[in-house]
Amino acid sequence: MIQILHLCPKQLSLNGETGNLDVIRHRLEWAGFDSELYVFEGGELPKIDFDLVFIGSGAVAGSLTALELLRPIRLQLIEIAQNGASFFSVGLGWEILGHSITDLQGKLTEGLGIYPSQSKKTETRASEECFGYFEGELTTGYANHGSDIELLGDAQPLILLEKGFGNFSSVPAPTHSGEGVRTANLWATRLNGPVLAINPHIADALLVELCSRKALTYFQDAAEGSKADDYARSAREELKARLVR
């Protein structure tokens, strides 16, 4: 049984991010694994050995509300991360799980300190489609954000963009081509919404790592998966063709 923890969906699921969980659970099911979802909306976190922690994106006010709901369980979340559970975070959910957020007035708010990153809100806003590569595979999405995120230490981006805005809302690729972050088990992206549906190769890479930590072998060869992935590939190719036109 794969145990999944979804953090603060009421505050952070503005734009299709919950689709990522649908994708993960469907792909696990297609690969023959059961999964169980626990939704955290505040209060205490039960003592469950979570395998995956997910948090979506949303409005700034929603993210700050979520941050305060999560502060009381900060140490538990850090312990879950240190125990090797996979984290997959999107947009502002990632920002509040980072070290700090500095707003436009220069006020710094401490994040939960789980991700090796810190963000600074920007006057400029990125809102457009983008494409790049994850482990050599075409990866596409929609960026809609207004902050520059700096990766700390030796953390590497999840995706390398060829076109569009990644971790810097003020400077696009190729000057700043890094998008998201990836450490051993902490993954995050700013690509909106159902990034894992349109980019199932990222979902599968995440699930391979997640399962290997449990000494399980994840392999996706179900007919349903193959059909979904063909559609998603066409969606990515259509987007790239339009952006390079």
Place this chain on the structure above:
Amino acid sequence: MRLLLAVLVGRLVRILAKMRGGGSAIPGRIALIIEPAFLKKTLGSLKHGVIFISGSNGKSTTTALVAAALRSQNLKVFSNPSGGNMPQGIASAVIGEANLRGELSSDVAVLEVDEAYGEILAKHFLPTHVVLTNIQIDQLNRFFEPERVYGMLLNAAKSATASVVINGTDANLRALVGELPNPKVAISVSATDDALRYWPEGALAAPRFGDDSESNELSIGAQLLSLDGDRAKYALHEVEVELKLPGKGLHFALDAGLALTLAERILGSDFSPQAAAQGISNQETVYGRGEIAKFDGVEIQILMMKNPSSMRATLLAMDDPETSVWIAMDEGTPDPSWIFDIDPSRIRSVRVVSGSRCWHWATRLAYSDIELQEVIPSSKRALETYVQYLKSVNKRGTLITNYEQMMVIRKLMGYLDLETGK
């Protein structure tokens, strides 16, 4: 002189645009270049002033219902067509109705106004009343987050010289009224628990975070007492009013409540609730909100999807969920992420998905239990395929589409007047 020239050139461009079968905003854009004060000069002196109707969803329907309610009271109403809700679209509509001197023979203007343009229009001329339908998750690629829409609508509401009428079931709008400077008459449309019974998701408002003062007292407007299909009953102060909505759904009932409330506010003691109810009941569906298009011997109901809220409302109110539907979307929806936020299970099967976002929709459906027959990027070929299917099963079809694909497909079906939907 400039006004005369603006009307003349605008009319000429309008004729040319119609011959091409599109471009409804171009005449207005040109008129505004010739005479930047075009809107103030043409709309600024109507007897009952100008009403702005804005919000995330329901603007077109509410505009149509308010116009119907006011016409039922024997007022001459000027209004802009569905979708023409930015300054250039409104100016185009004025060109269509004003005389050569730019004069309108109307008592009142009821204007559908884009969320971002209320505060901009208010710099040209102040609205008498501002009606706000809701703040929902909408066009995030453009507005980024609902809080920005809140700020835009607040500024538009502040410009109202007489009153602000809101859908009081929307937490954001209640908070917004709390920020209006006094004195400002704010009127709220509400709904009883009984009326909300069949709509457990409510009116699908965007979530509200943070502290709200709600300091301003709201006057009570129409209260929705019950809702059964497309029949709605309201209490309007001491009077009970029953009417037929243009379609099924709580959103339509709230829109009609706003229309009743505003008409009463404008007419005062001369207001006839029964005449207003009759006027609203006779109002046909706004185009793209359930109209039936006829093409090649088949009928296709057209339902527009703008955002998750309108899509959910569309799904809940679908006439025949058994019909295999056609879904069309292109990059006029720049970020289709939200399609993963709606539960499409009310659609039993999808015959075809089309438009450049067809692959996004196909992927979405692949993660549901809904059967998908064909993916056809070309709108023309999708129309042919769908019509052939409808003929084979002898059924009316349902097209769920974004605005841009709706325009493309309507044109393919021979509906050339894109302004009025005729």
